[in-house]
Structures are given as structure tokens and as C-alpha cells.
Amino acid sequence: ISHDLHEPKAVQVLSCQATGHDIRWQGNMARVVCPAHCEREPAAVAVGTGVHPLGSPICLGAIVDRVLPVYGGEMMLTKAAPIQAQRILGQPAGLESYSGGESNVAVSVSATGLKGEAWHGYPTDT
DSSP states (O other): OOOOOOOOOEEOOOOOOOBBBOOOOOEEEEEEEEEEEEEEOOOOOOOSSSSSEETTTTHHHHHTTSOOOOOOOOEEEEEEEEBOOSSSSOOTSSSBEEEOOOOSEEEEOESSSOOOEEEEEEEEEO
């Protein structure tokens, strides 16, 4: 079996406020570079951990997920399906739900009911 997966060649340089809506996706993937110290950006509020809604800031989410260190760097993004909530805390099952999280330097918030696609980041091999 052959999988024809092509990693994006062009690297996009992001700001700390850039979200999944700002990405020039190449299919379902993107290669990005984040600047240093996005955890200090007051306008950036990450939503979720591991999988984030498209409206969540990329670089801060990557710091929360420990995909990138605070001094920034390069990573890959993939589009992901939104996370479907189970029936908890009186919320109906099936709503998109993202759990908040934290690393030693950054925090993300929880959210329920956000519609649309999501993103997931992971380190590059470079």
C-alpha cells in the first residue's frame, strides 16, 4: 500500500495572534513558524488542548500542548475534526467541546458548542 502524502514545502511565518483561519492550508496540512514568547501576548487566548478550534491562536496553543518551546520554532499543522462532547455536566452529547489545559508557562481555556473544523500541531523533524 502506498500513501501519497506530501508535506507542505512553503513555511508560513505566523504572528502570535494568527489562528487556523489565517493559515494557507495545503490540503489538510501546513508548515508554520512561530515567533518567541507568544505566551506573553495578551490578545492571544488559546482554546483547547491537543485539538483546537480553527479560531484558536496557533502559536499559543502549541506552547500549551508542549509542541513548541516559548522561544518559538517550526511545526506542522493538520486540520482535524472537532471533538464531540460526551453527556457531562448537563450538556447534550454531540456538541463540539474543547478542554482547557496548561503548561508551566501558558494556559488555554475550555469551550463548548464551537462549530467548524479544528487543528492539531506537531513538531517537525528538522
